[in-house]
Amino acid sequence: MNQKSVIQVKNLTKRFGTFTAVDNISFTVQKGEIFGFLGANGAGKTTAMRMLCGLSKPTEGSAIIAGFDIYQETEKIKRSIGYMSQKFSLYEDLSVNENIHFFGGIYGLSKKEIRERASLLIDKLGLKSASDKLVGSLPLGWKQKLAFSVAIFHNPKIVFLDEPTGGVDPITRRQFWDLIYEASDSGITVFVTTHYMDEATYCHRITMMVDGVIKALDTPSNLKEQYKAESIDEVFFELARNAKRKAD
Amino acid sequence: MNTLLVLLQKEFKQIFRNTLILRMIIAMPIVQLLVMPLAADYEIKNIEIAIVDEDQTALSRQLIHHISASGYFNLVSYGANYKKALQLIEKDKAVLALQIPSNFEKDLHKEDNGGLFLAINAINGMKANVGSAYLGQIIRSFNQELRLKTTVGYALPIMPLIEIIPVNWFNPLLNYRIFMVPGILVLLVTMIGSYMCALNIVKEKEIGTIEQINVSPIKKSHFILAKLIPFWIIGQFVFTIGLFGIARLVYGIVPEGNLLIIYGFLSIYLVAILGIGLLISTYSENQQQAMSLTFFFMMIFILMGGLFTPIESMPDWAQWVASLNPVSYFIEVMRMVISKGSQWQDLKSHFVVMTLFALFFNTWALLNYKKTS
Amino acid sequence: MKQFWGFIYKEFLHVFRDKKTLLLLFGLPIIQILLFGFALTNEIKNAKVAIIDNARDIGSKQIISKIEASQQFSITRFISPKQIELAFKTGKIKMAIVFPQDFYEDLMHEKSGKIQLIMDASDPNTATTLANVASGIIQSYTTTLQENNQLPININLDTRMLYNPSLQGSTNFVPGVMALVLLLICVLMTSVSIVREKENGTLELLLVSPFNAVMIILAKAIPYLIISLFNLVIILLLSVYVLDMEIKGNLILLFTESTLLIITALSLGLLISNIAATQQVAMVVSLMGMLLPTMLLTGFMFPIENMPLPLQLISNLVPSKWYYIIIKNIMIKGLGIEAVWRETLILFGMTLFLLALSIKNFKTRLA
Numbered sequence: 005m006n007q008k009s010v011i012q013v014k015n016l017t018k019r020f021g022t023f024t025a026v027d028n029i030s031f032t033v034q035k036g037e038i039f040g041f042l043g044a045n046g047a048g049k050t051t052a053m054r055m056l057c058g059l060s061k062p063t064e065g066s067a068i069i070a071g072f073d074i075y076q077e078t079e080k081i082k083r084s085i086g087y088m089s090q091k092f093s094l095y096e097d098l099s100v101n102e103n104i105h106f107f108g109g110i111y112g113l114s115k116k117e118i119r120e121r122a123s124l125l126i127d128k129l130g131l132k133s134a135s136d137k138l139v140g141s142l143p144l145g146w147k148q149k150l151a152f153s154v155a156i157f158h159n160p161k162i163v164f165l166d167e168p169t170g171g172v173d174p175i176t177r178r179q180f181w182d183l184i185y186e187a188s189d190s191g192i193t194v195f196v197t198t199h200y201m202d203e204a205t206y207c208h209r210i211t212m213m214v215d216g217v218i219k220a221l222d223t224p225s226n227l228k229e230q231y232k233a234e235s236i237d238e239v240f241f242e243l244a245r246n247a248k249r250k251a252d
Numbered sequence: 253m254n255t256l257l258v259l260l261q262k263e264f265k266q267i268f269r270n271t272l273i274l275r276m277i278i279a280m281p282i283v284q285l286l287v288m289p290l291a292a293d294y295e296i297k298n299i300e301i302a303i304v305d306e307d308q309t310a311l312s313r314q315l316i317h318h319i320s321a322s323g324y325f326n327l328v329s330y331g332a333n334y335k336k337a338l339q340l341i342e343k344d345k346a347v348l349a350l351q352i353p354s355n356f357e358k359d360l361h362k363e364d365n366g367g368l369f370l371a372i373n374a375i376n377g378m379k380a381n382v383g384s385a386y387l388g389q390i391i392r393s394f395n396q397e398l399r400l401k402t403t404v405g406y407a408l409p410i411m412p413l414i415e416i417i418p419v420n421w422f423n424p425l426l427n428y429r430i431f432m433v434p435g436i437l438v439l440l441v442t443m444i445g446s447y448m449c450a451l452n453i454v455k456e457k458e459i460g461t462i463e464q465i466n467v468s469p470i471k472k473s474h475f476i477l478a479k480l481i482p483f484w485i486i487g488q489f490v491f492t493i494g495l496f497g498i499a500r501l502v503y504g505i506v507p508e509g510n511l512l513i514i515y516g517f518l519s520i521y522l523v524a525i526l527g528i529g530l531l532i533s534t535y536s537e538n539q540q541q542a543m544s545l546t547f548f549f550m551m552i553f554i555l556m557g558g559l560f561t562p563i564e565s566m567p568d569w570a571q572w573v574a575s576l577n578p579v580s581y582f583i584e585v586m587r588m589v590i591s592k593g594s595q596w597q598d599l600k601s602h603f604v605v606m607t608l609f610a611l612f613f614n615t616w617a618l619l620n621y622k623k624t625s
Numbered sequence: 626m627k628q629f630w631g632f633i634y635k636e637f638l639h640v641f642r643d644k645k646t647l648l649l650l651f652g653l654p655i656i657q658i659l660l661f662g663f664a665l666t667n668e669i670k671n672a673k674v675a676i677i678d679n680a681r682d683i684g685s686k687q688i689i690s691k692i693e694a695s696q697q698f699s700i701t702r703f704i705s706p707k708q709i710e711l712a713f714k715t716g717k718i719k720m721a722i723v724f725p726q727d728f729y730e731d732l733m734h735e736k737s738g739k740i741q742l743i744m745d746a747s748d749p750n751t752a753t754t755l756a757n758v759a760s761g762i763i764q765s766y767t768t769t770l771q772e773n774n775q776l777p778i779n780i781n782l783d784t785r786m787l788y789n790p791s792l793q794g795s796t797n798f799v800p801g802v803m804a805l806v807l808l809l810i811c812v813l814m815t816s817v818s819i820v821r822e823k824e825n826g827t828l829e830l831l832l833v834s835p836f837n838a839v840m841i842i843l844a845k846a847i848p849y850l851i852i853s854l855f856n857l858v859i860i861l862l863l864s865v866y867v868l869d870m871e872i873k874g875n876l877i878l879l880f881t882e883s884t885l886l887i888i889t890a891l892s893l894g895l896l897i898s899n900i901a902a903t904q905q906v907a908m909v910v911s912l913m914g915m916l917l918p919t920m921l922l923t924g925f926m927f928p929i930e931n932m933p934l935p936l937q938l939i940s941n942l943v944p945s946k947w948y949y950i951i952i953k954n955i956m957i958k959g960l961g962i963e964a965v966w967r968e969t970l971i972l973f974g975m976t977l978f979l980l981a982l983s984i985k986n987f988k989t990r991l992a
Contacts, residue, residue: 057467079469087467091460097266109258110470164467276909284917287939291921291932298930341787342958344950360778367781374786375957376797378667379928384784385757395780402778414738414767418756420746421713428749436917443913451905536645539904540817544649547813547912551653552660554916560926561665562751564672564719570664584716591747594714 008035010161010193011056016065018051025051027216028065033195033209035161038188040207041197042236044244048216049197050090050166056195057087057164070161083111086155086163086192090170094151096140100131103139104154111158125153145176149183156187163187165196169203181206201237210236212243219243255470259478267482277448281440281490285498289432292560299383302329302337302346307356311398315352318394324386341373348372348383361402422508422591429503434586435559437494441518442525442553442579445487447546449529453479454542457533472621480526487522488515508593514586517599520606521582527613528578534620553579578609632844639818640848650814654806654856655863661798662868667750669758671699675718677706684729684738688766692722697758709743719745720755732770788957799864800952801925804945806860807853807883808890808919809912814849815894816907824904838987846891853887854880873959882955882965885972886948892979893944899986923949947972 011033018026026048033039043049054060056069058078067074070084094103101122108118126135129149139147148168156163165184169177181203188194196207204210205224212220212227220227220243224236231239267274301319305312320327328346329337337349351369360366370387374380423430456462465475495514499505507514529546536542556563556570557579563571574580585602588594640646674692678685692698701718712718723741725731732738742759744752788796822828831841857880864870872879894911901907921927922940929940940946951965951972962969 059463059466082467082469085467087464089460089463091463093460093464095262095266095461096459097269098262102262102265106258106262107464107468109261110255110465110468112255112469270905273905273909276906277913280909280913287936288917288921290936291940292927342960342964344953360780365779365781367783370782370784372784372786373788374790374796375788375953376928380786382757385761388782391780391782395778398780399778413736414732414740414763416740416742416760416763418742418744418760420744420749420752423746423749423752426746426749426753431748431750439917440913443916447908447913451908455905538821539908540821541643541645543813543817543904543908543912544643544646548649548653548656551916552656555657555660555665561667562748564751565666565668565670566664567670570660573664587747588714588716592714592745594716598711598715 009033010035010070011039011195012068013056014066016052016055016067017063018048018055018060019063025216026055026062029213029216029218030065031211031218031221033162033193035193036188036191038184038194038196038206038208040204040210041195041213042199042201042204042210042240043197043213044199044247047213047247049213052213053164053166053195053197057085058082084161086158086160088151088155088163088165088168090167094139094147094154097138099138100126100135100142100150103150104157107154108157113158121157125157129153145172145179148172148176149180152180152183156192160192162193162195165194167197167199169198169200177203201235201240204236204240212240214244214247256474256478259470259474260481263478263482267486273448277444277486278490278493281437281444282493282498284440285433285437285494286502288436289429289503292428292432292436297324298326299324299348299379299386300328300340300346301325301348301350301383301387302340303327304332304334304337304349304351305330306332306334306354307352308332308354309357311357311360312352315391315394319350319387319390322386322390324390338371341371344373346373347376347379348387350387422593430505430591431587432559433499433503433505434495434590435557435583437491437499438579438582438586439554439557439559440494441487441491441522442582443550444490445483445522445525446529446532446550447543448486449479449483449526450532450536450542450546451539452483453530453533454536454539457536458538473618476530476618476621480523480530483526483529484519484522487525488518491518505590507590509589509595513594513596513599514589517582517585517589517603517606520603520610521578524578524606524610524613527610527617531613531617531620534617534622553577556580557583559583578606581606581609629840629844632840633847636818636844636848640814640852646814650810650852651856651859653810654802654860657802657806658799658860658863658868661802662863665798667754669697669751669754672697672720672751672755673701673718674698674759675704675709675712675721676700677704677709677721677723679726680724680728682727682729684732685724688724688740688763689722691762691766692759695758695762713743713745719748719751720759722759796870796957798925799860799868799870800949800956801923803857803860803883803952804886804923804925804949805919806856807886807948808945809915810856811849811853811887811890812894812897812915813908813911815845815891816897816901816911817904819845819895819898820901820904820907823898823902839984842895842984842987846888846895849891850884850887853890854884857883872956874955874957875961878962879952879955882948882951882969882972885969885976886944889944889972889976889979892976892983896979896983896986899983919943919945922946925949944972944975947975 009032013032014030015028016026016030017024017028029052041049041053051060055062055074056067058074058081062074069081072080072084074081095106098106104122104125105118108122126132131146131150134142139150142150152165152168169180172180184194184196198204207224209221209223210227211218220239222230227236227239228234231242233239233242303316303319305316316330319325329340334351337346340346341349349371353367353369356366356368368391370384372380372384420426456465528549532542532545536545556574556577558574563574563580566574581602585599588599640650676689678689689700693700704712709721721743723743725739728738740763742756744756746752819828822831861872865872897907897910901910922929922936922943923945924940929937929946932940947968951968954960954964
């Protein structure tokens, strides 16, 4: 499309044996965009995302992430992305500070850079008094905000979020989305999967996945218009009504 | 290189933060090394014997005196009731029951032949063998003495005698601890290395942090090295405590050979053992699986290690299996260096084999460890 | 009650979904029986022996051929005294037999000959056995020398081996392997599976359910009880059909006593799970902490009466020791409960104690 697109996916497919988890999907994501990936459990969201992150090899199709080929240049892709999974993935037996220093370190940031950014980050999150506490002792909401901040700590071009707000209260979720907007404003592309429909409306554009196939892709308001629906929830219901795969 | 340091820092922090595990993996081997070698004694002494003397003559009493004075046997019952002696065997109170029938002395003098009956509890085959061998020896020498005494003056053909002089090299006092302590130390270090390494990596899989590592640009060789190095150091540490703190101070075992050879071999051995742990971790989804696999293989390694039963006694197929067992090599090297003072040139082939093990397991693990699925 | 069975079903699913756990549960007992049955023995077979024959006469030749003919030794080579140390240090030989010059002449004329056995005593157990076996062969040579002379006054020893006439090692270790396998696997599996639920947070889920604590414990324990009994059947079948062992005693009694040991082990596992906060701790305690002590103190590898007194006392705390005594009596000697009631009572007492302690612990944690 143009130079500003940071994710280009073409006919991407992933099969596990005879089961096609992701079936021939294509889309493009622009720089700084918040791109939502919606679908029921088992629709193939996570599998698609894992391929884009280089955690899983596609069966067919192509994708360019941050300018790098998904088959040949996975290690280069990994330098340009951040990732936060639905499983909480900071080290619970390390302190807030130690986690930040560790993840900064493995992305090759210098000690000085890490120190500077870390103190900014801790201030921003209001974690100053807790910076030497073990992450395991923090409340879930804080952990998740911290995990997101750590995922973008090295200033990646894209950050992938896999159902990042599972299990947290609405207020924390709202705060979490503030962080996402901030990241997007600073030019980081956000790719997020979710099954909370209210969250979908926060995205710039959303993709609806049903049975491994993209059923719809547009801005939330366009989608509502197109399906003459009151809410994204209704759109989704309309699309997923004939889904064959059971949510598990 | 820099990322490796960052990773190592993290591993050490986590290990030293979990003081309970750290204390256990250091204290447990020490306690076991202090106590267990005392249990592992095959030497058979004080074999319980019940004697049924139905003859009740001077000769029968002389024989009994010979047996009890030999030092091998512990006379638990003496009487004339054979049934009672058998009951003692049944209750595991006696291993042997010797029956001296009535007319023993009479028959011996009249017919030149006297019979004794021996019943042995043979559940423990080895004890039964040794017990009957000792008793046979005593009775033979008693027989010989008797013969010489009673036939004084006759022109007897003199029996040629071969005197067997056993010489025990490397361990003249047959102190079995010189053998057991280093062997048990090897087993303990092996268990710590393989378990802790496998569990540690799988734990990251189980809680999901490994995903975070896999999407990062960390090289997998760095990640794996950072996992191996801390346990390599802990293994060296535990081994050193065992070798100097326990083997030397408590049991007085001073290696005859060069310490450098032991540590050189240990260094390669630990890489191999940690490689096995690593390999198991790549095949396991969670800690329970890792533990099951490690336990399964460790049990075979330990039993086939040549410490509790000699490898030479195994059938060919089992010796072949044992030759694929890293544990058996280290136990042998320990024995050779510590009690025989074997030198580098005696052990070259062991070093080569262990290096191959280390390369093999780690390469396999590295190939099987996937950042992508 | 229906929920209770659902619960047990869930535990079974956990176990059977996991091939690696299955390998441990069922593979280990089989491998152990086969190893002990066919590979692990203290008997001397083909021990490597070097000969230093300074005599080279008929006497030394006859003895050497006798040694060669025995299955127990294999003569690797004839070497000079200078090479002998190297052969020991490289582990090529276990023993060296040295014949002095004029061995046969001395034997015939002076009626006495000398043979030196140089042992590799770095493995003292093997060294002693080797020396005994070699002495036996050499002494039997002297008997052949005087075969033609009829001697007066002969004491004959008529020996009868009870319970195990063929002196098979298996009679000794099968009960030992049963004790080891039942105890270790049960302790390990219960402690780890409970702590795992604790770590995952699913235990709390169960605890807030309408089950009471005892039901939860039972549901955790029953699958492992059944699996262990099944294991026992495998071990017994292997012993009878592969190792040709005979089970003399009452099978019902055998299984009852085994159930008792399994319950002891499950209680111990439960207790460990109360103390341990993470799976790693549970594993370190129930595996690294228990493996060697159970192996060595049960009494099937090393006779307990040889151990120093403190260790003999400690061995009384090992449940598998009592079970081992019981099973030997039932399986091999064919005795009944009248012979093992004391040991059974001790094991029963241990079980009650462990069970009470762990249930108390489990409940206080809830409060």
